[in-house]
Amino acid sequence: MNSLKIYNTLTREKEIFNPIHSPYVGMYLCGPTVSGESHLGHIRPAVTFDIINRYLKYLGYIVRYVRNITDAGHFEEEGRESQDKVANKARLEQLEPMEMVTRYTNLYRDAMDKLNVLRPSIEPTATGHIVEQINMIEDIMSKGFAYEVNGSVYFDVTRYAQENDYGRLSGRKIGEMIAGSRELEGQGEKRNPADFALWKNAPPEHLMRWRSPWGEGFPGWHIECSAMSSKYLGAPFDIHGGGMDLLFPHHESEIAQTKIAVGKPVANYWVHNNMITIKGQKMSKSLGNTITISQMTDGNHLLLEQAYSPMTLRFFILQTHYRSTLDFSNEVLMAAEKGLQRLLQAQRTLKDLAYNEVDSDFNQEEDNIVKQLIDSCTVHMNDDLNTAMVLASLFELSSKIYSWQNAQLKISSISRETFVLLLKTFNDFVSDVLGLKDEITVDDSKMNELMDLLIALRKEAREKKDFHTSDKIRDNLKKIGIQLKDGKEGTTWGV
Amino acid sequence: MNSLKIYNTLTREKEIFNPIHSPYVGMYLCGPTVSGESHLGHIRPAVTFDIINRYLKYLGYIVRYVRNITDAGHFEEEGRESQDKVANKARLEQLEPMEMVTRYTNLYRDAMDKLNVLRPSIEPTATGHIVEQINMIEDIMSKGFAYEVNGSVYFDVTRYAQENDYGRLSGRKIGEMIAGSRELEGQGEKRNPADFALWKNAPPEHLMRWRSPWGEGFPGWHIECSAMSSKYLGAPFDIHGGGMDLLFPHHESEIAQTKIAVGKPVANYWVHNNMITIKGQKMSKSLGNTITISQMTDGNHLLLEQAYSPMTLRFFILQTHYRSTLDFSNEVLMAAEKGLQRLLQAQRTLKDLAYNEVDSDFNQEEDNIVKQLIDSCTVHMNDDLNTAMVLASLFELSSKIYSWQNAQLKISSISRETFVLLLKTFNDFVSDVLGLKDEITVDDSKMNELMDLLIALRKEAREKKDFHTSDKIRDNLKKIGIQLKDGKEGTTWGV
Numbered sequence: 007m008n009s010l011k012i013y014n015t016l017t018r019e020k021e022i023f024n025p026i027h028s029p030y031v032g033m034y035l036c037g038p039t040v041s042g043e044s045h046l047g048h049i050r051p052a053v054t055f056d057i058i059n060r061y062l063k064y065l066g067y068i069v070r071y072v073r074n075i076t077d078a079g080h081f082e083e084e085g086r087e088s089q090d091k092v093a094n095k096a097r098l099e100q101l102e103p104m105e106m107v108t109r110y111t112n113l114y115r116d117a118m119d120k121l122n123v124l125r126p127s128i129e130p131t132a133t134g135h136i137v138e139q140i141n142m143i144e145d146i147m148s149k150g151f152a153y154e155v156n157g158s159v160y161f162d163v164t165r166y167a168q169e170n171d172y173g174r175l176s177g178r179k180i181g182e183m184i185a186g187s188r189e190l191e192g193q194g195e196k197r198n199p200a201d202f203a204l205w206k207n208a209p210p211e212h213l214m215r216w217r218s219p220w221g222e223g224f225p226g227w228h229i230e231c232s233a234m235s236s237k238y239l240g241a242p243f244d245i246h247g248g249g250m251d252l253l254f255p256h257h258e259s260e261i262a263q264t265k266i267a268v269g270k271p272v273a274n275y276w277v278h279n280n281m282i283t284i285k286g287q288k289m290s291k292s293l294g295n296t297i298t299i300s301q302m303t304d305g306n307h308l309l310l311e312q313a314y315s316p317m318t319l320r321f322f323i324l325q326t327h328y329r330s331t332l333d334f335s336n337e338v339l340m341a342a343e344k345g346l347q348r349l350l351q352a353q354r355t356l357k358d359l360a361y362n363e364v365d366s367d368f369n370q371e372e373d374n375i376v377k378q379l380i381d382s383c384t385v386h387m388n389d390d391l392n393t394a395m396v397l398a399s400l401f402e403l404s405s406k407i408y409s410w411q412n413a414q415l416k417i418s419s420i421s422r423e424t425f426v427l428l429l430k431t432f433n434d435f436v437s438d439v440l441g442l443k444d445e446i447t448v449d450d451s452k453m454n455e456l457m458d459l460l461i462a463l464r465k466e467a468r469e470k471k472d473f474h475t476s477d478k479i480r481d482n483l484k485k486i487g488i489q490l491k492d493g494k495e496g497t498t499w500g501v
Numbered sequence: 502m503n504s505l506k507i508y509n510t511l512t513r514e515k516e517i518f519n520p521i522h523s524p525y526v527g528m529y530l531c532g533p534t535v536s537g538e539s540h541l542g543h544i545r546p547a548v549t550f551d552i553i554n555r556y557l558k559y560l561g562y563i564v565r566y567v568r569n570i571t572d573a574g575h576f577e578e579e580g581r582e583s584q585d586k587v588a589n590k591a592r593l594e595q596l597e598p599m600e601m602v603t604r605y606t607n608l609y610r611d612a613m614d615k616l617n618v619l620r621p622s623i624e625p626t627a628t629g630h631i632v633e634q635i636n637m638i639e640d641i642m643s644k645g646f647a648y649e650v651n652g653s654v655y656f657d658v659t660r661y662a663q664e665n666d667y668g669r670l671s672g673r674k675i676g677e678m679i680a681g682s683r684e685l686e687g688q689g690e691k692r693n694p695a696d697f698a699l700w701k702n703a704p705p706e707h708l709m710r711w712r713s714p715w716g717e718g719f720p721g722w723h724i725e726c727s728a729m730s731s732k733y734l735g736a737p738f739d740i741h742g743g744g745m746d747l748l749f750p751h752h753e754s755e756i757a758q759t760k761i762a763v764g765k766p767v768a769n770y771w772v773h774n775n776m777i778t779i780k781g782q783k784m785s786k787s788l789g790n791t792i793t794i795s796q797m798t799d800g801n802h803l804l805l806e807q808a809y810s811p812m813t814l815r816f817f818i819l820q821t822h823y824r825s826t827l828d829f830s831n832e833v834l835m836a837a838e839k840g841l842q843r844l845l846q847a848q849r850t851l852k853d854l855a856y857n858e859v860d861s862d863f864n865q866e867e868d869n870i871v872k873q874l875i876d877s878c879t880v881h882m883n884d885d886l887n888t889a890m891v892l893a894s895l896f897e898l899s900s901k902i903y904s905w906q907n908a909q910l911k912i913s914s915i916s917r918e919t920f921v922l923l924l925k926t927f928n929d930f931v932s933d934v935l936g937l938k939d940e941i942t943v944d945d946s947k948m949n950e951l952m953d954l955l956i957a958l959r960k961e962a963r964e965k966k967d968f969h970t971s972d973k974i975r976d977n978l979k980k981i982g983i984q985l986k987d988g989k990e991g992t993t994w995g996v
Binding site for chain 1: 565597599600603607620621622623624625626628629630631632633635636711712733849939947948949950951952954955957958961970973974977978980981982983
């Protein structure tokens with residue numbers, strides 16, 4: 007179990023993964039802000055940490071995986087403070103904020119299901135943990151690391167930085183951070199430009215508001231993750247994940263908050279996935295190249311030449327190592343679509359292959375090649391979860407499988423033992439570790455129509471005394487668990 | 502829009518439904534307690550209020566539908582206080598309570614999707630609204646209707662009953678309620694046995710706990726619904742729903758809490774569905790006749806002779822008026838399975854029927870019968886949502902549809918106008934109002950296998966120059982949106 011190495015942003019090194027309470031692993035991922043429909047930038051961390059979750063389970067660990075939903079809060083971007091995205095969007099759509107949040111949360115969850123992302127053990131929301139956040143802010147204040155101004159509370163970064171390395175994770179220097187800050191909304195209240203909001207006083211028109219010891223307001227963006235991760239995973243826990251764009255200020259602030267409130271580090275391993283670019287450009291609203299999940303699956307976007315299924319998107323993401331930039335283009339996605347089909351077809355073919363032992367066919371070299379390819383799946387995953395290399399190995403194995411099917415190569419050139427190992431490993435890695443599978447591409451009424459058609463074809467064949475065809479239909483259906491029942495009112499079917 | 506009548510438990514009368522801010526309607530349903538897997542008793546209210554939600558939308562109303570998830574809290578049953586179900590179950594399963602809650606919430610949501618229950622606009626949780634509950638308790642205390650003892654807070658029912666009709670909804674007398682109470686856990690702290698807990702002090706071993714002005718504790722069961730309904734729907738809102746078992750103490754307590762805290766009634770219409778019995782007996786854990794949703798759909802329960810699909814369950818529920826007892830038996834469920842298929846088949850048949858106008862066939866009496874059946878769907882729904890009678894009308898219409906298909910009766914015996922109206926009404930009521938539809942009974946890999954089979958059959962037919970069959974396959978697939986593409990590597994398909 008302990009040969010897995012993960013790149014730790016905190017140390018800038020690939021480290022052997024040793025959980026605190028093996029076989030239990032605690033993992034937290036900063037989930038989406040549900041002020042709009044999820045886009046490609048939300049998919050990548052979800053899939054990346056799904057792979058970690060799946061691989062840890064494959065290795066035998068018991069994972070408590072917490073992925074939050076940011077459904078409220080004050081948003082600070084680097085150097086400036088922005089407004090509450092959730093409340094603003096709700097005002098635009100003339101909806102009660104929670105009604106909008108529910109809609110986008112449902113869309114996100116549905117997308118995750120379609121992408122075959124395993125559901126987290128706990129999916130806490132920011133609005134669902136206001137008490138916990140207020141409590142944590144009280145604790146930080148009582149220790150002297152936060153101060154109240156006009157009903158808002160700020161974290162005192164300067165005081166924190168005197169004894170702690172604020173900026174260690176993101177590799178920034180506190181002096182530069184201060185110099186880089188601009189004087190904007192709320193800045194006047196801060197003792198120091200680098201300080202960040204823990205609680206914001208709510209102006210009268212603000213829709214989302216809660217009573218607090220400092221008057222009615224709403225939590226800052228960073229505090230939710232410190233409050234929820236320590237509540238459900240303790241401190242420190244094993245793995246904290248997120249996109250690289252969250253390194254600063256979000257994760258840096260989390261570390262500071264938890265250190266003061268709980269007196270401990272947040273997590274032992276900080277893992278960050280790289281960004282998605284569109285034809286080499288950063289994806290952003292201002293460039294108009296943000297693509298939502300439903301646009302991807304409908305093909306309804308200027309940059310898209312066709313629709314791409316959720317499973318194609320998943321495969322596309324896995325083709326690049328998570329710490330590399332993932333560049334979106336139609337060419338790569340079309341290739342991913344084909345690659346995915348080829349891999350799943352190889353999996354089906356492998357299941358149908360019958361192993362025939364013929365001693366004289368055995369070829370030690372061939373057997374070694376296959377065994378090495380099998381081993382390489384684990385080797386690549388253990389090397390900082392290199393799914394790109396795992397896919398390369400699975401494709402080489404697919405070529406072998408196709409050769410056996412076409413009888414270009416004899417299956418008995420490898421030993422039965424190797425064949426059995428291949429069968430298990432190929433399935434484990436395709437289905438369980440990488441989470442790739444066939445998709446539902448037709449709806450249930452189509453299914454009924456297809457069955458009606460097959461039943462009609464069988465009836466015609468029987469009338470023509472073409473029993474080869476009628477038996478073929480019945481037997482093939484039986485093989486996949488569909489039973490035909492001939493009755494007075496015609497033929498019915500069931501599973 | 503205003504000819505809908507709903508039975509109001511508060512007045513014991515069918516009343517014309519007049520929303521406060523038409524066309525907007527606010528509706529709240531007490532959702533499940535997620536301390537275990539959902540059972541038949543959870544399905545009935547969900548389906549009943551889904552029907553109200555759907556019918557209100559059909560009538561043109563814009564509904565904000567709030568259905569909560571009870572994932573924490575102290576449970577009081579009549580006459581005695583029980584322990585926190587969620588925390589107890591979590592201890593049994595050795596899980597963090599929220600991990601267990603997440604699992605059962607997911608199971609419930611998945612079941613609702615399969616039952617084709619439309620998702621609520623907002624799905625708030627008790628743990629997600631601790632601040633709101635604490636605030637409401639503070640408000641009630643400040644008005645003198647609640648008192649603290651040893652870190653727990655109780656609602657003062659005696660004082661409330663002096664000026665308010667406590668017991669009006671459930672038809673109970675306060676004196677009887679007191680006489681019926683037993684001296685149990687927590688009773689010693691109460692000034693009066695009829696008082697109920699708003700907040701409970703958490704003993705040290707209690708897992709779910711929050712800081713409050715009265716020390717660490719957890720909310721009473723009733724307060725969550727008052728806090729969440731008034732937050733998202735205001736007070737009063739239009740419709741408050743739930744099972745009849747919630748009349749007392751839950752809904753009675755909600756009314757009292759909101760009256761004091763907000764100064765207003767909870768809702769104008771209180772709607773309650775009746776209970777489910779199993780072969781005439783009340784369903785309860787102690788009788789061992791509780792059937793969970795997955796047991797129903799797997800057929801894995803001693804009382805079940807076979808598995809029943811979610812849509813069969815839905816149909817079964819709709820066959821009885823929501824205010825009548827619904828008695829579960831295998832016979833009725835098997836009949837429901839057949840009835841559902843007959844109705845959906847009639848819907849498909851109707852879509853395929855071509856109307857041929859032949860003046861001489863027109864039969865005024867026949868036309869009147871069909872028009873009356875069409876009208877009766879709305880009439881029955883307007884009469885306190887009588888889905889049982891709507892289904893009866895749809896079945897009479899189905900008989901007509903089958904007669905037209907079998908040419909026993911001429912379709913032109915009714916006018917084209919009536920036919921067009923029938924087409925719309927039948928679809929609207931089956932699909933949109935009653936929410937009945939074909940189910941997904943086979944998974945996607947089966948779908949692939951079916952297509953492989955059809956493609957193989959087509960290939961064989963073409964080789965035999967049986968173009969009737971090969972064309973039939975291609976044309977039928979095309980009709981349902983599946984395109985075949987012949988290429989170098991064989992035939993592929995897409996939708």
